[in-house]
Amino acid sequence: MKTLALYPGSFDPITYGHLDILKRATELFDTIIVTIAVNNRKETVFSGDEREKMIKTCLEDEEWAENVQIEQFTGLLVDFAREKGAQTLVRGVRQISDFEYEFRMALTNRRLAPDVDTVFLMPNEQLTFISASLVKEVAYWDGDLSSFVPEHVAEALHGYYKDKEQ
Ligand code: PNS
Numbered sequence: 529m530k531t532l533a534l535y536p537g538s539f540d541p542i543t544y545g546h547l548d549i550l551k552r553a554t555e556l557f558d559t560i561i562v563t564i565a566v567n568n569r570k571e572t573v574f575s576g577d578e579r580e581k582m583i584k585t586c587l588e589d590e591e592w593a594e595n596v597q598i599e600q601f602t603g604l605l606v607d608f609a610r611e612k613g614a615q616t617l618v619r620g621v622r623q624i625s626d627f628e629y630e631f632r633m634a635l636t637n638r639r640l641a642p643d644v645d646t647v648f649l650m651p652n653e654q655l656t657f658i659s660a661s662l663v664k665e666v667a668y669w670d671g672d673l674s675s676f677v678p679e680h681v682a683e684a685l686h687g688y689y690k691d692k693e694q
Contacts, residue, residue, distance in 0.1 A: 531556075533616040533647075536563040536605050538660065539579050540572040541681045542586060545658040548651040549620035551592055556647075559595045561612060567602045573664060573688055576600040585680050606641035617646045622656040 535553055539546060539562070553560050562583055566576030574582070580598050587593035601608040609617065617637065619630055634646035650656075663676045667685035674682065 530558040531616070532559045532561070532612065532614045533557040533618050534561050534563045534605070534609055534612065534614045535618045536565060536601075536608075537619075538568070538570060538572060539564050539583060540570075540574055540660050541579060541663070541677060541685065542583050543655075543658050543660055543663055543677050543681075544675075545620065545622065545651050545655040547586060547678075548655050549618065549649050550596065551590075552649050552651075553618045554592050554596060557616065557618075559597065560618070561614065562596060562598045563605070563608060564598065564600045565602075565605070566600045574684070578684070582681050582684060586678055604640065606637050606644050609644045610641065615644055617644060619646055619648055620651055621648045622651060622659070 533553060533556075535550055537546065550560065550562065564576055564579050564583070572579070577600075580600060583598050587596055587598075605617065609615070617634075619634070621627055621630055630646075630648065637644060637646060658676050663673060664685065666676065667673060667682070668689050670686065670689070673685060677685070
């Protein structure tokens with residue numbers, strides 16, 4: 529049986545930490561759908577299409593990403609999982625402080641859809657401190673983003689905050 533998992537998140541924007549988790553997930557599942565939450569209750573810097581395009585660019589020359597698809601979704605994640613026939617959600621856990629939120633979210637999703645399970649993966653330890661929100665903070669102050677996100681993502685972030693200043 530072929531295995532299919534969703535890798536859901538805001539990806540606002542995608543970071544090296546996300547890419548590390550995604551690569552690990554491709555080693556465990558036949559197909560992964562990077563599932564971008566759009567029009568959710570969270571305000572985002574980038575639109576769904578912008579986030580999707582950035583992720584696509586990250587993956588275009590990566591052999592390991594052959595079986596990765598990218599989709600946007602609105603609404604409950606478990607509804608989207610059912611629509612796709614996915615029984616597994618992949619989430620990255622960087623440190624213990626992430627765990628409480630992740631645990632609550634996984635159990636809420638399980639209550640809503642007992643047939644959908646969440647697996648947690650840890651990123652490379654060098655990447656555990658990276659988060660999209662801290663990356664945005666560094667970008668806001670025009671800092672060097674090269675160790676946090678790919679170049680095209682850094683350019684998009686710097687462009688966004690430069691435009692905001694004007
Ligand atoms: O990258 P993030 O912001 O931590 O991802 C959170 C995300 C998008 C996976 C989560 O908020 C989500 O699944 N939102 C859709 C609504 C939903 O199904 N919530 C889960 C029930 S608690």
